[in-house]
Amino acid sequence: MKLSSSQLEAYQRDGYVIVDCPFPQILTMNCLKAVDKVAVDPALISTDTRRNHYRLEPQIPGSYWCALDHSLPFLQIMLHPEIHEMARQLAGDDDVYLRNGGINELAPDHSFWWHRDSEMVYTEFMHYFSGASAAQGCLRVIPGSHIGSSEPFKEEAERRRKDQGYPDEYWVDGLADVALPGEVTLEVRPDQFIVRDSRIYHATGLNTSRDGRLMSHWLFRHGACDDHRFHFEDVLTEELIEALTREQRDALWLGRDFEIAEAYREEREREKGKVMWGVV
Numbered sequence: 001m002k003l004s005s006s007q008l009e010a011y012q013r014d015g016y017v018i019v020d021c022p023f024p025q026i027l028t029m030n031c032l033k034a035v036d037k038v039a040v041d042p043a044l045i046s047t048d049t050r051r052n053h054y055r056l057e058p059q060i061p062g063s064y065w066c067a068l069d070h071s072l073p074f075l076q077i078m079l080h081p082e083i084h085e086m087a088r089q090l091a092g093d094d095d096v097y098l099r100n101g102g103i104n105e106l107a108p109d110h111s112f113w114w115h116r117d118s119e120m121v122y123t124e125f126m127h128y129f130s131g132a133s134a135a136q137g138c139l140r141v142i143p144g145s146h147i148g149s150s151e152p153f154k155e156e157a158e159r160r161r162k163d164q165g166y167p168d169e170y171w172v173d174g175l176a177d178v179a180l181p182g183e184v185t186l187e188v189r190p191d192q193f194i195v196r197d198s199r200i201y202h203a204t205g206l207n208t209s210r211d212g213r214l215m216s217h218w219l220f221r222h223g224a225c226d227d228h229r230f231h232f233e234d235v236l237t238e239e240l241i242e243a244l245t246r247e248q249r250d251a252l253w254l255g256r257d258f259e260i261a262e263a264y265r266e267e268r269e270r271e272k273g274k275v276m277w278g279v280v
């Protein structure tokens, strides 16, 4: 699936567009089933979850990764031919590679505060596969904030936190970040996903529900971009790789010769042989 010209225009102007899932609903249901299969009682998770997981424990203490991030049900969506086609369209390159995916489970009473993910330019796909209402802490963005510096937004957020008596430390439980001028709330259903510019200024609402709010997000890079986080053949089981189509394997750059980016070398060394994903 390619974005239409009006969707592309919205993406370029606003920094995001909400799209209907171009893949069967069963794939989303498989992700929810996988979560049910491996989720544990959150009270039992004592290791640092890096604030991205609630019932999904890290594979090893301190890791960003749970058992599911690149497991088969999630890769079936990230590497769906329709998604792959959109990634190629947006990157302007046929030889894109999946840089990484990841699941964020927003715990009850948690929120993300205003930030920009990166100054690099790429597309991020966000699939809130449990659905995300305002009450569950859905995404909030400032349309157009992907263009230019994020300093004015940062300053405005700081000013408002101060005026409203916010505590000095960030990421306080039980409190959503301040409202910012022009922000919009992106409520989405499980049969939709958000395609957004990496630089858009964003936060989430507070999850006021009693359940974790589930989102899978992923990004591709164009072939000339040397920013690899994984040699996927080292972290995916043979059984999983066999379950993929040839086109899906192509997007993982299996067996190709490249270096892991500096920023992730330590992670890879620490997690070598310990963090893996399979069929589930």
Ligand SMILES: O=C(O)CCC(=O)C(=O)O
Pocket: 104, 106, 112, 117, 137, 138, 139, 202, 203, 204, 215
């Ligand atoms: O969980 C979300 O909805 C957004 C999280 C986020 O902004 C991030 O992980 O950088």
Ligand SMILES: [Fe+2]
Pocket: 115, 116, 117, 202
């Ligand atoms: Fe973010």
